[in-house]
Amino acid sequence: xxxxxxxxxxxxxxxxxxxxxxxxxxxxxxxxxxxxxxxxxxxxxxxxxxxxxxxxxxxxxxxxxxxxxxxxxxxxxxxxxxxxxxxxxxxxxxxxxxxxxxxxxxxxxxxxxxxxxxxxxxxxxxxxxxxxxxxxxxxxxxxxxxxxxxxxxxxxxxxxxxxxxxxxxxxxxxxxxxxxxxxxxxxxxxxxxxxxxxxxxxxxxxxxxxxxxxxxxxxxxxxxxxxxxxxxxxxxxxxxxxxxxxxxxxxxxxxxxxxxxxxxxxxxxxxxxxxxxxxxx
Amino acid sequence: xxxxxxxxxxxxxxxxxxxxxxxxxxxxxxxxxxxxxxxxxxxxxxxxxxxxxxxxxxxxxxxxxxxxxxxxxxxxxxxxxxxxxxxxxxxxxxxxxxxxxxxxxxxxxxxxxxxxxxxxxxxxxxxxxxxxxxxxxxxxxxxxxxxxxxxxxxxxxxxxxxxxxxxxxxxxxxxxxxxxxxxxxxxxxxxxxxxxxxxxxxxxxxxxxxxxxxxxxxxxxxxxxxxxxxxxxxxxxxxxxxxxxxxxxxxxxxxxxxxxxxxxxxxxxxxxxxxxxxxxx
Numbered sequence: 001x002x003x004x005x006x007x008x009x010x011x012x013x014x015x016x017x018x019x020x021x022x023x024x025x026x027x028x029x030x031x032x033x034x035x036x037x038x039x040x041x042x043x044x045x046x047x048x049x050x051x052x053x054x055x056x057x058x059x060x061x062x063x064x065x066x067x068x069x070x071x072x073x074x075x076x077x078x079x080x081x082x083x084x085x086x087x088x089x090x091x092x093x094x095x096x097x098x099x100x101x102x103x104x105x106x107x108x109x110x111x112x113x114x115x116x117x118x119x120x121x122x123x124x125x126x127x128x129x130x131x132x133x134x135x136x137x138x139x140x141x142x143x144x145x146x147x148x149x150x151x152x153x154x155x156x157x158x159x160x161x162x163x164x165x166x167x168x169x170x171x172x173x174x175x176x177x178x179x180x181x182x183x184x185x186x187x188x189x190x191x192x193x194x195x196x197x198x199x200x201x202x203x204x205x206x207x208x209x210x211x212x213x214x215x216x217x218x219x220x221x222x223x224x225x226x227x228x229x230x231x232x233x234x235x236x237x238x239x240x241x242x243x244x245x246x247x248x249x250x251x252x253x254x255x256x257x258x259x260x261x262x263x264x265x266x267x268x269x270x271x272x273x274x275x276x277x278x279x280x281x
Numbered sequence: 282x283x284x285x286x287x288x289x290x291x292x293x294x295x296x297x298x299x300x301x302x303x304x305x306x307x308x309x310x311x312x313x314x315x316x317x318x319x320x321x322x323x324x325x326x327x328x329x330x331x332x333x334x335x336x337x338x339x340x341x342x343x344x345x346x347x348x349x350x351x352x353x354x355x356x357x358x359x360x361x362x363x364x365x366x367x368x369x370x371x372x373x374x375x376x377x378x379x380x381x382x383x384x385x386x387x388x389x390x391x392x393x394x395x396x397x398x399x400x401x402x403x404x405x406x407x408x409x410x411x412x413x414x415x416x417x418x419x420x421x422x423x424x425x426x427x428x429x430x431x432x433x434x435x436x437x438x439x440x441x442x443x444x445x446x447x448x449x450x451x452x453x454x455x456x457x458x459x460x461x462x463x464x465x466x467x468x469x470x471x472x473x474x475x476x477x478x479x480x481x482x483x484x485x486x487x488x489x490x491x492x493x494x495x496x497x498x499x500x501x502x503x504x505x506x507x508x509x510x511x512x513x514x515x516x517x518x519x520x521x522x523x524x525x526x527x528x529x530x531x532x533x534x535x536x537x538x539x540x541x542x543x544x545x546x547x548x549x550x551x552x553x554x555x556x557x558x559x560x561x562x
Contacts, residue, residue, distance in 0.1 A: 015519055019534070019542035022419070024552065029542060034497055034518035050497060050520065138303070159516030159535075160494040183496055183518050213441040215464055216315055216331060235440030237315035237464050238296055239331065253300070254440075261300035261310060271305065 004073070004198075009081035011035060011053030013181075014158045030158040034183050037081070039063065041070075041090045044099065052154065052161055052182045055191045056081040059182070060088045062194030066221055069096060073197035125220065128247050130228040131204045136250060137172055137270040144174035144231065145255055148209055154181045155211065164188040165209040166196065166227075177201065185212030189221050196225060203227040214240040214253055223247040228268060231255050236263065285354070285479075290362035292316060292334030294462075295439045311439040315464045318362070320344065322351075322371045325380060333435065333442055333463045336472045337362045340463070341369045343475030347502055350377060354478035406501060409528050411509040412485045417531060418453055418551040425455035425512065426536055429490055435462045436492065445469040446490040447477065447508075458482065466493030470502050477506060484508040495521040495534055504528040509549060512536050517544065 014030040021027055035053050039046045039060050046069070051059055057079045064070040070092070078091040144167050154161050162185035166178045178199075180191040189210065196203060207229040208222045214236035220243055222230045230244070230251045241263060244251040250265030262269055295311040302308055316334050320327040320341055327350070332340055338360045345351040351373070359372040425448050435442050443466035447459045459480075461472040470491065477484060488510040489503045495517035501524055503511045511525070511532045522544060525532040531546030543550055 017522055017544065019544050020547065020552075021542055022540055027542070029544075031516065031522055032518050034520035036520075160496070160518050160521075183494070213464070215441070235312065237313045237441050239315035239317075240441075241298055241312055259303055261302055261308070263298065263300050263310075266301065271301075 004076055005078040005080075006057050006198075007080045007082070009053075009056055009083055011056070011083065013052055013054055013154050032154055032158040032160045032183060035083070036086050037088055038086060039088045039090065041099070042092055042095055043089075049187060050183055051187050053083070054154075054182065055180050055195065056088065058180070058194030058198060059187055059191040060090060060194065061197055062190035062192065063187075064090065065193050065197060066190050066224070069099070124224065125243060125246055128223045128226075130223065130226060130248055132228075132248075132267065134205045134228055135268050135270050136169060136207060136229050138272055139172040140169045140174055141231065141252065141255065141260065142258060143172055144169070144176075144207060144209060145257065147174050147176050148179075151176060151179045162188050162210065162212040164192050164211075166192050166201070166203075167207040167209060168205075169207060174207070177206070185210060186217065188212070189218060193221065193225055207231060209255075210234075213237065214244070214251060216240050216243055219243045219247070219249065219251065223249050228265070231260075285357055286359040286361075287338050287479075288360065288362045290334075290337055290364055292337070292364065294333060294335055294435050313435055313439040313441045313464060316364070317367050318369055319367060320369045320371065322380070323373055323376055324370075330468060331464055332468050334364070335435075335463065336461050336476065337369065339461070339475030339479060340468055340472040341371060341475065342478055343471035343473065344468075345371065346474050346478060347471050347505070350380070405505065406524060406527055409504045409507075411504065411507065411529055413509075413529075413548065415486045415509055416549050416551050417450060417488060417510050419553055420453040421450045421455055422512065422533065422536065422541065423539060424453055425450070425457075425488060425490060426538065428455050428457050429460075432457060432460045443469050443491065443493040445473050445492075447473050447482070447484075448488040448490060449486075450488060455488070458487070466491060467498065469493070470499060474502065474506055488512060490536075491515075494518065495525070495532060497521050497524055500524045500528070500530065500532065504530050509546070512541075 011033050016028045016030050018026050019029040033052050034050050036048050037051050038048045075092050077093050081088045148165050161181040163181040165176050168175045178195045180188050182188040203225040206227050208227045209231045211233045213234040214232050216239035219240045230249050232253050236253045244264040250268040251263045252260045254261045297309045297311050299307050300310040314333050317329050318332050319329045356373050358374050362369045429446050442462040444462040446457050449456045459476045461469050463469040484506040487508050489508045490512045492514045494515040495513045497520035500521045511530050513534050517534045525545040531549040532544045533541045535542045
């Protein structure tokens with residue numbers, strides 16, 4: 001099988017526009033890019049995503065991965081993103097089976113705040129088994145939050161984007177392997193999923209961080225990538241919580257600076273300052 | 282034509298779960314509800330939305346409105362939301378024409394951060410003409426922001442939701458007609474669209490407020506509802522800005538307390554403290 005051919009079509013991520021503020025001043029204000037990107041698989045139109053365009057090829061691959069339209073990165077021969085036509089042309093080694101049928105099913109299960117496949121994903125939840133022989137320490141968490149804080153460049157300048165990070169922990173040291181921002185939190189997580197395929201990264205000992213809320217789909221996607229640690233700056237929803245319980249994922253919300261709320265999967269979390277907490281968890 | 286028959290199936294909006302914080306304390310933490318709701322139109326499955334469940338019937342009607350699957354509220358005979366089966370059964374007076382064809386088109390144009398119809402919406406943009414004989418004063422804006430601040434109850438207690446408000450301005454007095462929160466900002470705006478249909482509200486002199494970001498779809502939906510004023514606590518994206526310019530909508534971002542950034546449609550904004558700004562706008 002030949003190597004994947006892939007474009008590198010990152011967009012300019014912010015532009016400046018004039019805005020009038022409450023003091024009557026006209027300010028040059030950076031705003032985040034947002035561009036339609038229509039995905040074609042073997043010349044068949046699949047979907048149009050609105051994206052910042054930071055990692056468009058990874059987004060396309062991760063979208064196909066998370067929608068279960070492609071089963072392995074090795075099945076993809078080529079990904080060409082072309083911003084002249086706002087399109088991403090994906091070529092597979094052999095045509096995807098039952099694409100019409102699977103697209104049809106997708107239609108009726110589009111969910112989220114109107115996001116992505118729902119029914120199929122729920123079916124997979126109970127088959128997911130996350131690693132139990134890995135742990136996240138409180139100081140490792142704090143180091144991760146500090147590393148993330150330094151990375152969020154588009155958000156800091158322009159707002160209106162969500163960021164996702166995939167991190168490797170070695171003891172208490174947190175290293176960010178990938179960091180992607182996008183206008184939608186689902187795009188950001190899909191792009192991370194694409195980068196994991198492209199770089200052959202095993203999720204089973206990694207930490208997934210998102211600035212976005214922990215809704216059902218965010219938890220499902222993290223668990224499907226076999227990632228045992230899910231950390232968010234934001235809050236969570238009831239279904240996000242229920243799915244986290246079912247998968248046993250270690251999930252922390254409201255994680256900013258030295259604050260956090262640990263919701264599920266306490267067995268993998270090590271609170272060094274008071275190790276007796278572990279026994280009660 | 283008979284009157285619309287409709288359920289009132291509001292869900293319990295928050296539940297409490299235990300979380301462990303950085304001080305080793307177990308806190309009862311309110312989290313927002315999130316429930317799948319599958320919409321059936323004349324017994325045909327359309328979509329599954331994930332929703333807080335605050336105004337599910339309005340959400341269903343507004344979804345069908347904003348997806349252009351139903352052309353007028355008078356076409357709907359009945360909406361029955363049943364949380365036993367997580368379903369919303371919609372009955373129309375006469376079957377929707379070409380539903381299969383329209384659903385198929387929807388499949389390939391699902392957009393946003395993976396949100397909703399895109400292609401069709403863009404085609405409509407240039408036909409939209411918003412009223413120019415209405416204005417929003419700075420003190421009216423401040424009064425609106427104050428009213429909104431007092432309304433955001435789920436967000437304040439549980440986070441993880443977005444809020445949308447439809448407001449009526451009389452001089453500098455701002456009255457919130459409807460306020461809806463949901464786990465996705467698209468659901469919240471769709472629910473407002475549904476409430477406008479249900480209560481026969483003309484948007485042409487109203488203000489639409491959202492806690493969410495001003496992406497392309499948010500601006501498109503506000504303009505389609507004929508609303509000339511769009512206000513957000515958050516920032517905006519490049520395409521949100523471009524569409525706001527094309528429609529001439531008066532759009533303000535970063536609107537919190539006594540701060541705001543006025544991006545487009547300055548002609549409808551009255552900055553009382555320095556009226557000379559108007560001439561330069």
